[in-house]
Amino acid sequence: MTAIPTDSVFPVDGQLLMVLPRAGASLNNPDVRLPLLRSDGDGYYLEMRVESDPQDAGEVAVTRRVPLEDLTQDEWEEVKQQYENLDFHALVDQGIGKGLEKISDRKIQRLFMALLTFLNPRQVGIVLYLYRLAAEQNNGPVVTFRSNDLLESLGYTRSKGGSFHAKVRSQLNRDLVALHRVELVLAKSLREGNKIGAEVIIKSILRIKSYKIENLSREFDLAKAADYTYELADSYTVSLEFFEGPSRTGDYVLFASDIDITQKLGSNAKNDYRTKLLVYLASRLKWDTPQDGQYLIISKQYLFKNLDLLGSNSSRNNQIFWRTVEELRQGGYILGAQELPGKKKTPSIQFQINPDKLKSGPAHG
Numbered sequence: 001m002t003a004i005p006t007d008s009v010f011p012v013d014g015q016l017l018m019v020l021p022r023a024g025a026s027l028n029n030p031d032v033r034l035p036l037l038r039s040d041g042d043g044y045y046l047e048m049r050v051e052s053d054p055q056d057a058g059e060v061a062v063t064r065r066v067p068l069e070d071l072t073q074d075e076w077e078e079v080k081q082q083y084e085n086l087d088f089h090a091l092v093d094q095g096i097g098k099g100l101e102k103i104s105d106r107k108i109q110r111l112f113m114a115l116l117t118f119l120n121p122r123q124v125g126i127v128l129y130l131y132r133l134a135a136e137q138n139n140g141p142v143v144t145f146r147s148n149d150l151l152e153s154l155g156y157t158r159s160k161g162g163s164f165h166a167k168v169r170s171q172l173n174r175d176l177v178a179l180h181r182v183e184l185v186l187a188k189s190l191r192e193g194n195k196i197g198a199e200v201i202i203k204s205i206l207r208i209k210s211y212k213i214e215n216l217s218r219e220f221d222l223a224k225a226a227d228y229t230y231e232l233a234d235s236y237t238v239s240l241e242f243f244e245g246p247s248r249t250g251d252y253v254l255f256a257s258d259i260d261i262t263q264k265l266g267s268n269a270k271n272d273y274r275t276k277l278l279v280y281l282a283s284r285l286k287w288d289t290p291q292d293g294q295y296l297i298i299s300k301q302y303l304f305k306n307l308d309l310l311g312s313n314s315s316r317n318n319q320i321f322w323r324t325v326e327e328l329r330q331g332g333y334i335l336g337a338q339e340l341p342g343k344k345k346t347p348s349i350q351f352q353i354n355p356d357k358l359k360s361g362p363a364h365g
Helices: 016-023 073-084 088-093 106-116 123-137 149-155 166-181 222-227 273-287 299-305 313-331
Strands: 010-011 036-040 043-050 061-069 143-145 184-185 200-204 206-212 237-242 252-256 295-299 334-340 349-354 357-360
Touching: 010 016, 010 123, 016 123, 016 166, 016 184, 016 252, 016 273, 043 073, 043 106, 061 106, 073 106, 106 166, 106 349, 123 143, 123 149, 123 166, 123 237, 123 252, 123 273, 123 357, 143 149, 149 166, 149 273, 166 200, 166 206, 166 222, 166 237, 166 252, 252 273, 273 295, 273 299, 273 349, 273 357, 295 299, 299 313, 299 349
Parallel strands: none
Antiparallel strands: 010 252, 036 043, 043 061, 061 184, 143 237, 184 200, 206 237, 252 357, 295 349, 334 349
16 A cells, blocks of 8 residues: 655544544533443443434444542442532533532542543544654654643643643643543444444553653652642653554545644633534544545534534524634635535535545545
8 A cells, every 4th residue: 555645644543533523522412421330340430421323323332431440349439439429410501520529539530520521622632643743753553752742732832931831731641641541442343334343342542651751859650640630741652542554454534734733722622613523524534425535415413413512502503613614614624615405404514625634545434
């Protein structure tokens, strides 16, 4: 198979993209079930399930879970007690912070937070950054990066002393640990021809292999930092778990190397509709067969569901949606979009994707 040019584009594995929007579905998504505790012969788990949608093969079922490792029976009882303090109504009605208020154990609170906010647009930006580095470093799935380089790419600014604020440093370590610790349970071959695969696989988005601390006077524990403190290692080496070697399998989507993953100052990651729409379009490139290689027709209902535009204020939802479409048009990812009337009053949007910025690899199913 011909080599993929890495100067202007980089590949992201097709299987990962097929599952990414579902794996990151928010609590507001109607397919998402509330978190639960489960134990079996293999251990104890905190998990959330995203149910499939029978109307669309692309809306696959995924379970995301955090293994609760090395628990004694007493600790399991303590976790169950803390779980009882979870305010499900507040989670849904008032937000995650409110729903977790009554959980007094900080570690368990942060585990819930990692599971509930998993693969938010900031974490998706981190994943795309790491795939771009993988293409540059050409070391298979193994990627080494400096924390400060990633923080700069995310758009954070240094203080006058030259360092990054403790809050964003802490957030990055928690994001990396969440991508390492939260497992995805899904059907392996998401599609073979017209069939959905049945073999179940369990993968993390990435696994942290090692990390370095350059100031040896600092003590650093990866998990404790994610669960309790405000710390970050200076550099990390990770292995991308979904990395099948896109140039070998031919199953990939090419993204423009100049992709912008910066976070808007003072904005909540969940409001980054631009990243959500970009990744959802990339996912549909793998699920659907684009007409003439660049035209995608997607039901507005699914677009809004995957963008988290789920409130009853339809004019607000429309406004946000078309503003986001315009952002992607200005960024060059789409050349245009138009609304098509639906047979049963459910309109669809036809997107014209710019293949220079976003293009599906040849493997299909």
